[in-house]
Amino acid sequence: MRRSVEELIRQDLAAKPDGVLETIADAHGAPLQAVLDCLPAEAAVRIPGGLFEEIWKDLTGWGEITFIVHTRDGVFECKGRVPPGAQGRGSFNLHGDSPISGHLRMERCRFIYFIDRLFFGKRSCSVQFVNEEGGVMFKIFVGRNEDRSLKADQLARFEALREAQRGRA
Template sequence: MSSTQSADLKAYMADNPGAVIEDVARERNVTPRAVIEAMPPTMVRIGAGSQFAAAMQDIAQWGEVTLIVHTVDAIFEFTGAIPAGEVGRGYFNLMQPKGSNKGLHGHLRHERCDAIAFVERPFMGKSSAFVAFINVDGGIMFKVFVGRDETRALRGDQLKRFQSLADSLASAKAA
């Protein structure tokens, strides 16, 4: 991306911090990572993808969250607790209690995670906070959103966990 394109993207994201990341990436022919990195520095912190397992283990203790997978063809949303997991046979395996196959479960290619972005921004008129797991191609593997309470406000306990995890795994994004 040229310096002009980068400056234009930063200006756009400063004016539109709640824009749908994947849509902006597609419209501007850049990666979702480039869009996240173009957001105002006060809204984004980025950590190493090598911390994938640590981040997922922490998130497994947050309670009900929303996990979103956004592709060009669909947006999948799961609301519930993220199960704990462990690395085995080349995957980070989300583990369900013995004998259960309900709720979220699966096998994640954790070694393709290149970065973990912690994003706090306005979205559709409300504050939002999410963790984006970014792959080696600059795409978003999935996002985990801090849950909301009965008034649709961010859950304070989860927001504290989110910020603590960001503090431990990420550094402030360079301007």
């Protein structure tokens, strides 16, 4: 009997629960959303992408975070404050004094995930914005202190926002 992709993903997650999720998705020809949906319930909370602006607005108050875009061709990281944004001319336009800038197609955001899991043995917390095809548009990670521990104030903000959103799926 042939195993489903979901079963294979769950098997890979069980074998290496703190590994790179994109590697698992690629191994099975699946979008990253398929892997996020296979994470244990305590590790992933999914909400509708229609809450994009509400979530973004909260993130602007977190201080310096790590903004990541992960593609097959590279992982691009930027540290900075999440800038405020506003809709205009078909995009969600980012404004302010931050190295994070640009124009987002927020209408393509299908889901937002709050991910809390180990990554190579260390707790990692992120907000991941998933597009219509199940790919991750970008990720915003709780920042780290010099000793690589999570910033306590941001972790508290992450946990509070996640709990406030739980059940809105």
